[in-house]
Amino acid sequence: MRNSFTGMVACDTALQLIAGCAAQFPVRVMRVPLADALGRCAAEDVHAVSARPEADISAMDGYAFAHAAMAAASGGLPVAGQTVAGDLPEPLASGFAQSVLTGARIPLGADCVMAKERMRLAENGRVMPDRALAEKGANIRRAGEEFPRGETLLARGTRLDWRHSALLACQGFTDVAVVAPVRVAVVSSGAELAVDAPDARADSNSPMLAALLREAGAEVVLHTVPSDSPEALSAALAEAWAEADVLVTTGGISVGQTDNVLDALRGLGAETLFRGVTIRPGKPLTVLTHRQRVAFCLPGNPGASAICAVVFLLPYIRAAMGDTSAPACIPGAVDFAFTAVAGTTHFIPVSCHAVAEGWRFSAVPTVGASDIIAFSRASALLRIDPETPAEVGQVRWALPLQPSGI
Numbered sequence: 590m591r592n593s594f595t596g597m598v599a600c601d602t603a604l605q606l607i608a609g610c611a612a613q614f615p616v617r618v619m620r621v622p623l624a625d626a627l628g629r630c631a632a633e634d635v636h637a638v639s640a641r642p643e644a645d646i647s648a649m650d651g652y653a654f655a656h657a658a659m660a661a662a663s664g665g666l667p668v669a670g671q672t673v674a675g676d677l678p679e680p681l682a683s684g685f686a687q688s689v690l691t692g693a694r695i696p697l698g699a700d701c702v703m704a705k706e707r708m709r710l711a712e713n714g715r716v717m718p719d720r721a722l723a724e725k726g727a728n729i730r731r732a733g734e735e736f737p738r739g740e741t742l743l744a745r746g747t748r749l750d751w752r753h754s755a756l757l758a759c760q761g762f763t764d765v766a767v768v769a770p771v772r773v774a775v776v777s778s779g780a781e782l783a784v785d786a787p788d789a790r791a792d793s794n795s796p797m798l799a800a801l802l803r804e805a806g807a808e809v810v811l812h813t814v815p816s817d818s819p820e821a822l823s824a825a826l827a828e829a830w831a832e833a834d835v836l837v838t839t840g841g842i843s844v845g846q847t848d849n850v851l852d853a854l855r856g857l858g859a860e861t862l863f864r865g866v867t868i869r870p871g872k873p874l875t876v877l878t879h880r881q882r883v884a885f886c887l888p889g890n891p892g893a894s895a896i897c898a899v900v901f902l903l904p905y906i907r908a909a910m911g912d913t914s915a916p917a918c919i920p921g922a923v924d925f926a927f928t929a930v931a932g933t934t935h936f937i938p939v940s941c942h943a944v945a946e947g948w949r950f951s952a953v954p955t956v957g958a959s960d961i962i963a964f965s966r967a968s969a970l971l972r973i974d975p976e977t978p979a980e981v982g983q984v985r986w987a988l989p990l991q992p993s994g995i
């Protein structure tokens with residue numbers, strides 16, 4: 590049969606082949622202001638240009654003094670001046686205390702700070718501990734105690750968020766080198782997508798795929814080919830792929846007479862990485878390569894398209910944008926039993942309920958590969974392989990459907 594699924598690969602094989610392709614992706618680097626770096630991956634390691642704190646600083650509003658001098662002065666020490674954050678204080682004169690505010694540098698000669706409410710300021714202008722004298726070194730943040738100069742602040746591949754904004758800004762960085770977004774062309778096709786088709790259907794896959802890809806940080810351009818004509822398809826695919834790093838098609842990849850996507854891509858010189866995966870839904874997933882560029886051909890059925898995008902396409906996109914972290918799966922106890930068909934890996938949308946022990950996963954009713962609504966009722970995807978059937982109460986790992994988690 591034309592374009593048949595005779596050489597399908599197993600789920601893990603497909604994932605490995607895709608990871609291998611992602612490792613070949615010609616990464617582009619750009620410098621962006623910190624505010625524009627959120628969600629992007631650091632393109633290089635970033636090291637501390639100075640220790641933090643840079644100098645010994647006060648952790649309290651109070652008084653700095655030499656511990657030995659205060660211990661020896663039964664009537665307290667006279668106060669000489671005040672230091673606030675931002676000042677470079679004069680060295681402490683011998684036999685004096687100095688008023689210091691939180692964040693101020695400790696004057697040379699002081700080795701102890703006490704909070705002002707733990708000290709008494711006498712009418713003669715001398716300060717002394719109200720009760721016990723604090724220990725030497727108390728309330729002083731030591732230079733470099735948080736991290737030394739040269740510390741690795743960011744490792745290449747770290748996905749940047751608010752925590753890294755603070756870390757980079759505190760070191761005076763205003764911009765950072767990140768991996769440039771991958772440019773993705775999404776092409777939906779099919780005669781039923783023509784508005785004037787006798788039985789016209791809405792294109793729901795393009796907006797879905799665009800949303801998933803944009804959430805992952807990719808730049809997306811959408812194309813629609815409202816026909817099954819091999820010529821129209823071929824021309825549109827060539828044009829779309831010429832402008833993109835990654836081509837994503839949806840529909841027209843099974844074995845029907847009008848399923849022309851595979852032939853069209855082969856006609857453009859693309860080579861098949863794999864044709865079909867032993868999964869359900871999503872079996873027709875086909876990946877091709879052409880001069881370091883990759884084409885993901887997703888099934889037209891919306892549910893199958895969603896699963897293929899979440900499980901196979903997004904890891905590629907993330908890895909191509911420098912993020913090599915494993916997907917953050919969550920553990921939970923399944924409240925249903927499920928045995929996969931021999932030789933087939935199943936993906937089941939599940940809802941997640943918080944219980945005392947953690948999460949409980951319930952299967953969301955679904956009519957199968959064409960289902961769209963099941964995904965808005967589900968919050969994670971459970972993978973079940975034939976050799977590991979799910980049993981009630983068993984703890985399994987599920988892949989959250991939203992990047993922000995459950």
Ligand SMILES: Nc1nc2c(c(=O)[nH]1)N[C@H]1C(S)=C(S)[C@@H](COP(=O)(O)OP(=O)(O)OC[C@H]3O[C@@H](n4cnc5c(N)ncnc54)[C@H](O)[C@@H]3O)O[C@H]1N2
Nearest residue numbers: 777791792793794795840841842843848872888889890893
């Ligand atoms: N003889 C066989 N028939 C089919 C097989 C098979 O192995 N042998 N595989 C089935 C499986 S599994 C799937 S999944 C589908 C996938 O087919 P295609 O990828 O070729 O998709 P289409 O036939 O073009 O469309 C299928 C279905 O999806 C709707 N669709 C298409 N594009 C969109 C879109 N952009 N937005 C929303 N919905 C879309 C389309 O209208 C159809 O209803 O093939 C099985 N057949």
Ligand code: MOO
Nearest residue numbers: 870871872893958
């Ligand atoms: O892969 Mo299809 O999505 O099973 O119907």
